[in-house]
Amino acid sequence: MLHNKRILLIVAGGIAAVKVPDLIRRLRERGASVRCILTKGGAQFVTPLSLAALSGQHVYQDLFSLTDESEMGHIRLSREADIILVAPATADMIAKMSHGIADDLATTALLATDKPVMIAPSMNVMMWTHPAVQVNLETLKARGVSVFGPGAGDLACGEVGDGRMAEVMDLVSALGRHFQKQRGDGALARFRIVVTSGPTIEPIDPVRYIANRSSGKQGHAIAAALADMGAQVTLVSGPTQEADPDGITVVKVETAAQMLKAVRAALPCDIAVCAAAVADWHVADVSKIKLKKSTAPPRINLAPNPDILATLAQPGKQRPSLVIGFAAETSDVIEKAKIKRAEKNCDWIVANDVSPGSGTFGSENNTVHVITAEGVQNWPTMTKREVAEKLADLVATFAAKKL
Numbered sequence: 001m002l003h004n005k006r007i008l009l010i011v012a013g014g015i016a017a018v019k020v021p022d023l024i025r026r027l028r029e030r031g032a033s034v035r036c037i038l039t040k041g042g043a044q045f046v047t048p049l050s051l052a053a054l055s056g057q058h059v060y061q062d063l064f065s066l067t068d069e070s071e072m073g074h075i076r077l078s079r080e081a082d083i084i085l086v087a088p089a090t091a092d093m094i095a096k097m098s099h100g101i102a103d104d105l106a107t108t109a110l111l112a113t114d115k116p117v118m119i120a121p122s123m124n125v126m127m128w129t130h131p132a133v134q135v136n137l138e139t140l141k142a143r144g145v146s147v148f149g150p151g152a153g154d155l156a157c158g159e160v161g162d163g164r165m166a167e168v169m170d171l172v173s174a175l176g177r178h179f180q181k182q183r184g185d186g187a188l189a190r191f192r193i194v195v196t197s198g199p200t201i202e203p204i205d206p207v208r209y210i211a212n213r214s215s216g217k218q219g220h221a222i223a224a225a226l227a228d229m230g231a232q233v234t235l236v237s238g239p240t241q242e243a244d245p246d247g248i249t250v251v252k253v254e255t256a257a258q259m260l261k262a263v264r265a266a267l268p269c270d271i272a273v274c275a276a277a278v279a280d281w282h283v284a285d286v287s288k289i290k291l292k293k294s295t296a297p298p299r300i301n302l303a304p305n306p307d308i309l310a311t312l313a314q315p316g317k318q319r320p321s322l323v324i325g326f327a328a329e330t331s332d333v334i335e336k337a338k339i340k341r342a343e344k345n346c347d348w349i350v351a352n353d354v355s356p357g358s359g360t361f362g363s364e365n366n367t368v369h370v371i372t373a374e375g376v377q378n379w380p381t382m383t384k385r386e387v388a389e390k391l392a393d394l395v396a397t398f399a400a401k402k403l
């Protein structure tokens, strides 16, 4: 979606500007060209030289630079782009945009443009929730500016809450979705897809539960990658810290039973991807009151949970045409995954090693083996986002041939 797209990236003065070099790298990897305008504030956090080196283009900084204006006037700069992305968009930049102030190259280009504008706000949580900022944002939204993020989490100022600039890969996806919407022809545009992600948690009593180490990173990345290709995605997720991917219906659940119910409610669908780490058991006799610490630890009676993947993959009218499971193994990964694929009747199974040394749970990377009726594909170690994109490509190829 980003191939040959021209992005004018305006870097304002916030700590999140340190993420911009990675953003440029990721956009260029996907075939986009990136031209930067660096504000005075932005230059406090990132150097023009690093942006020039990474973008492979001159970095524009000064409205009244004779060289810059003669080489590329600010009007041309703002028009020779397919989109303008302001990242990070500070409270000051948002205020200037909202009021039409044009007192430097960045704000002048923003006023002079006839191209879509997307902003990725980044600021302290109190600034973000301040009515002045929110009113300015509403003004921008009403004028058609897309606002992406911010996310919640630890802020550079030491406080916690909303205000973190969206993660780099989420911004890349948002840009991809923008261009896809413009074209309206994503490779999976006709398809409804259900994705499960994250852990399930099974209560013991009102305060305790049994859980597992899944972070939801892999499942969420898959849902986002499929949506990037135009699919209508329902993501059924157990509790995670991951942000809801943009443009996706997200159903939040806790237990396996709730996950199954939510997945059933999302049917019929064309494709299902079960990346959730569903607990195999639940506590049969959940206590309504907090169990008291006694001399003897309580006996916990476990009962089996429904198998969501196997239920979905059962032959029948509502079976999705392509059912993809995951297999999390700690030994004989491929052999055990092959057995799981057969037992659960899924079409493909994505096997990964989750033994403690693998670092698969919760990390950014994964090494997977994709097992289909045709054989085993061993993929190199990649980021979970890259695994998701490669899997989405495979799904799109399958869908184009068989669905």
Ligand code: PMT
Pocket: 196, 198, 213, 214, 215, 216, 217, 218, 219, 256, 274, 275, 276, 277, 278, 279, 280, 305, 306, 307, 308, 309, 310, 324, 325, 326, 327, 328, 329, 340, 352, 354, 360, 361, 362, 363, 384
């Ligand atoms: O979330 P991350 O930290 O990013 O980690 C990613 C991951 C390791 C969780 C992911 O890549 C993964 O392997 N997910 C499947 C985890 C799992 O539960 O595997 P399993 O081998 O126990 O189950 C096999 C398949 O059956 C899975 O598709 C699972 O979703 C499904 N299942 C299992 C039990 C159950 N009761 N219902 C199910 O649907």
